[in-house]
Amino acid sequence: MNNIIRTEHAAKSYTIGEITTTALKDVSMEIPQGSFTCIVGPSGHGKSTLMHLIGGLDRPSEGKVYIGDIEISRIPNNDLAVLRGKRVGFVFQFFNLLQGLTAIENIEIAMMLAGIPEHKQRVRAEELLAVVGLTEKAGSKPSQLSGGQQQRVAIARALANDPDILLMDEPTGNLDSVAEAEVLDLLQELHRQGKTVVIVTHSDEVAKRAERIIRVRDGLVAH
Amino acid sequence: MTPVKLVFKNISRRKGRLVFTLLGITIGIASFVTFMAMGGNLKREIHRETAALGANLLVIPKGSCGYEQLSILTGDQMPTNISAEEIASIRAIKGLTVVPFLAQQTAINNKPVTVSGVEPAATLAFKRWNVSQGAYFSSAEESGAVLGAVAARQFNLKPGEAITVRGEKLKVLGILEETGGRDDATLFLALPVAQRLFKSSDKVSYAAIRTEKLDQTEGYIEQIRVATGLGVVSDKQMLKSVLGIVGTVNITLQLIAAVAVLAAAFGIVNTMMAAAYERKREIGILQALGASQRMIFGLFILESGIYGVIGGVSGVITGLLAASAAAPYITQNAFTTLVKGSGNGSLLDPKIIAASILFSTVIAILAGIYPAWRAARLTPVEAISYE
Ligand SMILES: Nc1ncnc2c1ncn2[C@@H]1O[C@H](COP(=O)(O)OP(=O)(O)O)[C@@H](O)[C@H]1O
Ligand SMILES: [Mg+2]
Numbered sequence: 001m002n003n004i005i006r007t008e009h010a011a012k013s014y015t016i017g018e019i020t021t022t023a024l025k026d027v028s029m030e031i032p033q034g035s036f037t038c039i040v041g042p043s044g045h046g047k048s049t050l051m052h053l054i055g056g057l058d059r060p061s062e063g064k065v066y067i068g069d070i071e072i073s074r075i076p077n078n079d080l081a082v083l084r085g086k087r088v089g090f091v092f093q094f095f096n097l098l099q100g101l102t103a104i105e106n107i108e109i110a111m112m113l114a115g116i117p118e119h120k121q122r123v124r125a126e127e128l129l130a131v132v133g134l135t136e137k138a139g140s141k142p143s144q145l146s147g148g149q150q151q152r153v154a155i156a157r158a159l160a161n162d163p164d165i166l167l168m169d170e171p172t173g174n175l176d177s178v179a180e181a182e183v184l185d186l187l188q189e190l191h192r193q194g195k196t197v198v199i200v201t202h203s204d205e206v207a208k209r210a211e212r213i214i215r216v217r218d219g220l221v222a223h
Numbered sequence: 224m225t226p227v228k229l230v231f232k233n234i235s236r237r238k239g240r241l242v243f244t245l246l247g248i249t250i251g252i253a254s255f256v257t258f259m260a261m262g263g264n265l266k267r268e269i270h271r272e273t274a275a276l277g278a279n280l281l282v283i284p285k286g287s288c289g290y291e292q293l294s295i296l297t298g299d300q301m302p303t304n305i306s307a308e309e310i311a312s313i314r315a316i317k318g319l320t321v322v323p324f325l326a327q328q329t330a331i332n333n334k335p336v337t338v339s340g341v342e343p344a345a346t347l348a349f350k351r352w353n354v355s356q357g358a359y360f361s362s363a364e365e366s367g368a369v370l371g372a373v374a375a376r377q378f379n380l381k382p383g384e385a386i387t388v389r390g391e392k393l394k395v396l397g398i399l400e401e402t403g404g405r406d407d408a409t410l411f412l413a414l415p416v417a418q419r420l421f422k423s424s425d426k427v428s429y430a431a432i433r434t435e436k437l438d439q440t441e442g443y444i445e446q447i448r449v450a451t452g453l454g455v456v457s458d459k460q461m462l463k464s465v466l467g468i469v470g471t472v473n474i475t476l477q478l479i480a481a482v483a484v485l486a487a488a489f490g491i492v493n494t495m496m497a498a499a500y501e502r503k504r505e506i507g508i509l510q511a512l513g514a515s516q517r518m519i520f521g522l523f524i525l526e527s528g529i530y531g532v533i534g535g536v537s538g539v540i541t542g543l544l545a546a547s548a549a550a551p552y553i554t555q556n557a558f559t560t561l562v563k564g565s566g567n568g569s570l571l572d573p574k575i576i577a578a579s580i581l582f583s584t585v586i587a588i589l590a591g592i593y594p595a596w597r598a599a600r601l602t603p604v605e606a607i608s609y610e
Contacts, residue, residue, distance in 0.1 A: 057511060057603040078515040085513015092607060098505050100236045101229075108224035113513040118225055161513070 003030035004165060004196050005054045010063035010073075011219075012049050023049040025219035026063070031198060031212070033164070036191045038207045039200045041216035047200045048169050050216060054198070055088045055167045056080045067165070085114050089158025093170040096154035097142040103153045104129060104138040110160035128156040132186060148179025155186060166190065168199045172206060184209055226518075230526045233498070244494045245534050251480075251487030252538025252583045257546050258476035260575055265469045272296040273462050275404030277350060278431035279440060281461060282313060282321075282447060283454045289464035292456065294326065295429055296465060298337030298405050301326040307425035309451045316446050318435035322349045323427040325417045329388050329410070331378050337409045338388070340417025340427070349431065350406065357382025357397030364415040367396040373407035388412070389420045484582075487534070488590040495527050495594030506598055507606025516599040523595030524588055531587025535580035542579075 012024040023046045031037050031054070039047050052058040053065050056072045065073040067087060072080060084090075097106045107125040108118075116124075129135050132152040142150055151171055158166055166187070172180040180203070188209060191197045199206055207213060215222040234241055273296065283291055284302050294301050303325055314321050325340030343360035346352075352359075359369060368388070370380060375398040380386065384395050388410070401407055418424060434443050444455045456464070499506070506519055514522075 052604050055511075057607075078517060081510065081513055081515035081518070084511060090511045092508075092511075095504055095607075096508065098508060100232050101224075105224055105232075109229065109509070110512045112224045112226070112229070113509065113518065121224060157512070 002033045004033040004068060005031040005198070006066040007050075007054065007060075008064040008066075010050075010053055010060040010065055012046075012053060012058070013061050022219055024053070024060070027216075027219075027221050028063075029214055029221050031196065031214075033196055034191075034194055035211050036188070036197045036209065037199070037212045037214060038210035039198065039214045039216060040202070040207050043202070045216050046219045047216050051167055051169050051198070051200050055090060055165075056084050057090070085110070086161055087163050087165055089155075089160075089163040089166045091151065091154045091158050091166070091168040091171045093173040096157075097150055099142050102139050102141055103134060103145065106142070106153055107157045107160055110157050114161045116161075124160065125156075128159055129153075131159070132156045146179070148175050148182060151175065151179075151183055152186065155183070155190075159190070163195075165196045166198065168197070170200055170202065172201070172203065177205070180205060226522055226525060230522060230529060233502070234526060234529065237498075240494055240497070244490050244530055245537065247487040247490035248530060248534025248583060248587065249537045249541055251484040252535050252579055253541035253545060254483045255480040255582070256539050256542030256575065256579045258473075258480045259579070260542075260546065260572070262469075262473040262476060263575070265473065266466065269296060269462065269465055269469060271403070272405055273458055273465075275402060275406065276431055276458065277433065278322075279434045279437065279458055280319075280432040280443060280447070281456050281458070282430040282432065282451070283456065284429075285452060285454055287454045289468045291429075292461045293465045293468055295461075296405065298326065298328075298339070298409060300328045301428040303327075303421070303423045303426045303428045305427050305430065305453060307427075309453060310427065310430060312450045313430065313432070313447055316443070316450065318439075319443065320345075320349065320433040320435075321430050322346055322432070323414065323430045325414060325421065325423060325426075326428040327417065327421050331386055331388075331410075334377070336374060336378075337405070338412060338417065338421075339406075339409050340412050340414040340421075342414050346411075349433065350402075352402070352406075353400040354397045355400040357395065359397055360413050362413075364413050365396070366413070366416050367394045369396050369411040370398050371407040371409045371411075372399055372401040374410055377408070386410075391420060484586060488586050491527050491530055491587050491590035492594060494530070495523060495591050496597070498526070499523065499594050499598035502598070503601060503606050506601055507603050510601075510603035510606060519601075520595045520599035523598050524591050527587045527591025527595070528584055530591075531584035532580065534587065535583025538583060539576050539579050 007027050007029055010024060010027045011022070013020050013022040027050060039050060041047050053060050056067065060073050064071055067083065070083070072083060075083070098109065101109065104125045107128055108121040111121040111124060126135070126138065129138055132155055134149060134152055134156070137145060137149060145153065172183050175183065184206060187197055187199070199210070201207060276295070281292070281295065282305065284304055291301060305323070310321065310323050313319065322345050323342060327338040327340070328335055329338050330336065343363055347359060355372065360367070368386060380395050382395050382397050385392050386395060399406065412420070414427070418426070434440060440457050444457065447453065447455045509519065
C-alpha cells in the first residue's frame, strides 16, 4: 500500500518569550492511503501538533513531512494553502464554523476558496448537506444547530473539494454518545468510499473503529 | 459565496461599529468635498472677476496690500482717498485710459449691496455694458441709480421705481444686461452723487487703467508712481497677490479637511484591527480551508475598501446637502461673495464627486493595510489555538 502521509524525524517546538516548549521530539511515521487511522495519547503530549504538521497547517522545526511525493515542509506558504484546500479536509473539536454564515454558506466558502464558481457551489453544498443528513438545516446559523449537527456540517465542508485526506482533531470530543456514533458512522462510510481518515482522539469508542493506531507520548510515537 | 458577499456579511455583523465607522468617514469626506469645492470656486471666480475688470493696471491707495486688491474683486467697501488732482495727473500721462471708481456699501431692505460711483460715459465705454431696461445715466452727475441685473432681480426693482440710499430717495434709471461678474450685483451711481452721499468730497477709491501698449506696462507703472506716489499694480500682480490670500484660506480649509479625513482613517484602522482580533479563529478556519495569506489580506483590504466606498458616497451626499443648506446663511464678505458668486452648481461637478469617492476609497484601503497585514500574518495554528 502507498503511504499518503509520511514524516521523517519531525520535531516541533514553540517558543513564547523565553520559554521553549517541545511538543514533538522526533516523529517518523507513515499513514497508508485509504486507511482509517487514530492518533491516541494523553492530553498535552503532541497529538494536535502532529496533526497540524501532517495537514500542512504548521511546519516542523526539524525533519520532513510529505503528502504523497510532495515535501510539504518545504513548499511556500501560498502553495501550502492551495494544497490544504484541495487535498486535506479538516475538522476541529470546537468552533469549526464561521458564526456569521449559515450551514450551507459555511460549505460554500471552502469551494469559493478553491475557485469554484458560485452556481456550482450551491449545487454541491446541497448534495453534501444531504450526505450528512442536514438538508433541512441549510439556512440555519451555527448557533441554531446542536453540537452534533455542527460537526456534521464541518464534515460536509471538509468534503467540499473532494480531498483524499480527512484530518479530524477530536471531532466527537464534546458530543454525546448518540451524536458520536452518528458522526463515526459517517466517517466510516467515507473511509469505505476511499478517503484516508485520520482521527486524533481520547475516546476508546473512536479508537475501536480504527484499522491502525498511532500512539503519541511525550512528543514521540510509540510503535 | 463570493469574497464580496463574505465581506458584506462580516461587515453587517457589527451594525453599531459599522455605523460609527461610516459616520467618521462621512464627516471626513463631507468636509473634504465642501472645502475642496469652495477652494476651486474661489480661484475660478477670482480669475473671472479679474478678467471682468478689463484693466491692465490698477491704481490703489498708497500702502495697500492684497486685501484692498481683493476688495476690488469682491465689491467690498474701500478706503477712499485718491484725489481728483491725482486722477488728473494720471490722465495727463499719454497712452492711458483711466476710469476712477468709488467703492462703497449700502443696504436696501436691510440687505447689503455694493455701491460703485462711476464716471458714466468713461465707464460705459470701458466696460462695454449694454442696458437691458430703462436708460443709462444721461449726464455726468445725474441723480439716480443704474442696477446690475442680479441686484435688480434680488430687490425686485424696475426702472422708474425709487430706492433710498443713505437717506436720499433715488430713482432707478435703468438695468444693465447680465455680465456674469461682480457688476451684476452692484448699484451704480454717478461719481459726484456717490461722493456727496458718502461724504468723500472729490475722492475716489481706485482707478482702473487700460494701457495702449501692453508691452510697456512697467514703464507706465513707474510714470504713475512718480506722478502721484500712489500704489500701482498690474492685473497679473493683483491676480497673484489675491490668489495668495485665497491660497492661505484654502490651505487652512484643506488642513481642517485633512484632519477630519485622517481621523476617519484612524477610525477605519481601529475597526479593522478589532475585526482582525475578533475573527482570529475564523481566519484560522479559512486558512485551514485553503485560504492563502494573500487571500486573507485581500478580504481585509476589500472590507476596508467597502467602508471607503460607502463612506465616500454618503460623505459626498452630506457635503452637498450641507453646502446647499448653508448657502442662504452665507452673508456677503470678501470671501463668501466669491464662493456664492458661482453658485453651488460646481459642487455637483461629477469630477469632484468621482474624485472624492475615489479618494475616500484609497484612504480606506491605505488605512486597512496594517490591520490586513496583521490578519494575514497569523499562522493557521496561532489563529485556531484554543484560548
Ligand atoms: N501554538 C502553541 N504555542 C505554544 N505551545 C503550544 C502550542 N500548541 C501546542 N503547544 C504545546 O505543545 C504541547 C503539545 O500540545 P498538543 O499538540 O496540543 O497536545 P494534545 O493535542 O496531545 O493535547 C503542549 O505542551 C502544548 O502546551
Ligand atoms: Mg489536542
